Amino acid sequence: MEQHMEHNGPFCQSCGMPMPEQDLLGTDREGVKTEDYCKYCYENGEFKQPDITLQGMIDLCAGYLVQQGFAEADARGMLAQTLPLLKRWRQAGTAS
Structure with a gap:
């Protein structure tokens, strides 16, 4: 099920x-703002956690969503469905 957010922007x-x-x-490398990635993930043209896995990102983000009031199972389920569709994880290929 697709969820619609109530804000504009990337x-x-x-x-x-x-x-x-x-x-x-x-x-990016020149210090220019990019709409592809947030400042917590990407700075100066490089990922801040270059070796993090998709599962690691789900684990990390689930903690923040729980702090915002999501049930952990709901947060993990939503992240497992949405993160693999994002540019960073699509480029990594599919999990087997």
Whole structure:
């Protein structure tokens, strides 16, 4: 089931976080803001956690969603369905 968010603006293509404000955007190698990734995932053209796996990102993000009031099982289920569709994880190939 597709969920609709109530904001405009890009979503981080690594963690899925909404980025409605410019100060949440990551930066490329020249320090220019990019709408592909948030500042928590991407800075100066590099991922801050280059070796994190998709499962690791789900684990990390689930903790933040639980803090925001989501049930852990719901958070993990939503992340497991949405994160594999994002640019960072699509490029990594499919899990077997």
